[in-house]
Amino acid sequence: MSDLVLRETRGAAVHLILNRPDKLNSLNVPVFEALDRHVRDLQQAHAGVSVVVLRGAGKCFSAGHDLGDIASGEKLPYPNFQAKVIERLASLPLPVVTAVQGHCYTGALELALAGDIIIAAEAAKFADTHAKWALTPVWGLSQRLPRRVGSAKAREMMFTCRTYSGREAEAMGLANVCVPDAEWEATVDAWANEIAANSPYSHAANKRLMDHTDGLPLPAGLAHEIYRGEGVGPDMRDRIAAFAARKKG
Missing domain, CATH: 3.90.226.10 (2-enoyl-CoA Hydratase; Chain A, domain 1)
Structure with a gap:
């Protein structure tokens, strides 16, 4: 390039x-x-x-x-x-x-x-x-x-x-x-x-959520978050397990 x-x-x-x-x-x-x-x-x-x-x-x-x-x-x-x-x-x-x-x-x-x-x-x-x-x-x-x-x-x-x-x-x-x-x-x-250090899945999903609701009235934005949000990421279990392991250590 x-x-x-x-x-x-x-x-x-x-x-x-x-x-x-x-x-x-x-x-x-x-x-x-x-x-x-x-x-x-x-x-x-x-x-x-x-x-x-x-x-x-x-x-x-x-x-x-x-x-x-x-x-x-x-x-x-x-x-x-x-x-x-x-x-x-x-x-x-x-x-x-x-x-x-x-x-x-x-x-x-x-x-x-x-x-x-x-x-x-x-x-x-x-x-x-x-x-x-x-x-x-x-x-x-x-x-x-x-x-x-x-x-x-x-x-x-x-x-x-x-x-x-x-x-x-x-x-x-x-x-x-x-x-x-x-x-x-x-x-x-x-x-x-x-x-x-944070989840790339969450970063991408949260960015789309904010972009797609920018300028919407609050009720419409809240509905979008609830019904069209992308939910749990594939790295959630590993991240929680790693946190729990650190607490035990």
Whole structure:
């Protein structure tokens, strides 16, 4: 696969690493093509993988959509290509953690929002600058950002094009947690290991349950959980037996 997106295995976690550090990992069609190949591979064969971590090489996550490519006119493999790659990533039957240090602007923020969990370094910088360039979102930001931070805060970010620190992202709920830069790498690994220790069956089923009921009225969501939930996983007995054995020991 292309070295524009690297794949690194750390235990049961797979790290997908945007790899254009000389361009601040800015996003162009070849980067998305490389990312898509990895995501499709994980869709088809994710045995042994419990969590996906999306991150950038070097000092930042991504400066966003490559403006030079926009200006020159991108040639997409098919319409809405990038949006569909992001949707495939978000829909993986695995927890997706976005690890953000440095820049995470506009198109990069749209990509970051595919993560179920966002871990930010203090020096992270989040912004939506679509309006600065007379653009509108087409990769999902207008839908995912308000669902994550609320409509009022999303409007603030979109209308002001202001930059927010990692701590500010944590305070508004954009990031689940913000940690000092020196602790960021270890924190990402610790979260990935903590998630990977739990049942992949439950992770996939719970993710589908939340996705399928998002936006439903409470009674409809409760009914879906009761009547359409996926129930007990194949690893339940082994997990309970292992717990009981530890208690006896």
